[in-house]
Amino acid sequence: MNMQNKAIRVKGLKKSYKQLEVLKGVDFEVEQGSIFALLGSNGAGKTTIVKILTTLLKQDSGTTIVNGFDLVSEPDHVRQSISLTGQFAAVDEILTGRENLSMIARLRHLSHPRQVADDLLKRFSLTEAADRGVSTYSGGMRRRLDIAMSLVGKPQLIFLDEPTTGLDPEGRIEVWKIVKELADGGTTVFLTTQYLEEAEQLADQIAILHEGKIIVSGTLAELKKLFPPAKVEYIEKQPTLEEIFLAIIGQKMEEK
């Protein structure tokens, strides 16, 4: 379908909200099948980029090609090939997990919505909770269901807008595992995050958005080269609170 193996090509992307210029000419490319992390502080315009790329928001100018389709002239084809997991879990609270999944499967016009739902429930270990209302789910379960809903119909490109914000450490590690599995299966993942560690853990390519422009982009190794070579220093390594927390939780799990 696509001559180049780029999942996304963005050139000269601009967007303003009234007087406020949020994107001042953004350029970047995302390789097919890779994990791309867009970094930036709060309000840098990460979500604006995601909204434009997922056809929710119109760009002011620039060329944007998603999965080989032009965003402006072929938005329907773009929507067919992507999926969005927004900043807040976009799940239906009143429906059950199963109903949420089969609803999305019907809206994607798949022929066996129930089967699709069952498979995804199993894959995301939600089978037990499948027939419970989503309002009874924990934050981590909700996020899992949210991501599962984005996988219905196997889109080639998945947008995850700050997927781990508000999750506990275990939930975060779970999401990381899912993202890695997705990329191993050939899906392109576009991820925004404010946690640098997250980008370091997951991303093949990293781009930093600052004041409306991409100021650096490349692989982690390339970014590291931009800085002076590492010096050897001796620092006493204290465990972080997260490491302590996970170690204790891990022990508890083993005791069970």
Add this chain to the structure above:
Amino acid sequence: METIKNYFFMDLSVMLGRSMRHIFRSMDTIITVTITPIAMMLLFVYVFGGAIQTGTANYVNYLLPGILLIAIASGIAYTAYRLFMDMQRGILERFHSMPIARSTVLWGHVLTSLVSNAISVVIIILVALIMGFRSSAGVLSCLAVAGILTLFTLALTWIAVIAGLSAKSVDGAGAFSYPIIFLPFISSAFVPTGTMPSAVRAFAENQPVTSIVNAMRALLSDQPVGNDIWIAAVWCIGIMLVAYFFAMRVYKKRV
């Protein structure tokens, strides 16, 4: 484009199924839109009714049209609420980023409003029949009543869409319905307007509810409807068109 248009009715039915589930799983909605109007009907017929002089022997017959309007007015508050929650929770964005007929997101809510209000109207009429409501209306008159109720529901639904899309809080999304629910009380719905002070009477006789109620009452008792039915239709269609226009403007701006 072609392929996506073809899915309009399929997508619409998914949207309808979704929000009908919301209604049937919310005890709160069922109580407000069905039980409350029924309780009000019981109260008016068996408590106040004896003291109200309407000039008709059967007060249930007199009261029913107004009760139905109140039920619909409380029903559409939930349409605004559901739309507001969809915007808040980000599920609207999820739908909009999917390859569906986008307009079904909004039309799903409108259709749900029609279907759910029709259900509560039927239930209330059944209870009214038990309480002694009788109609000598023919098929055409019944169809005309159904038509008026449908137009009234649609007009209010589009107002609800404006409220749901532009509200800043959950309470705000439903608040617009209170004045509408109150309108039937200052009309001919419960008592004849003749005994009201002149200023109130002038308002009561010239607001939409009075003409709608009078038209329905005449149709149901097989009396000549006169101009009321046309005034009622003009009110409903007028409100519907204006509300639709503004609802679309808000929708394009917010989405």
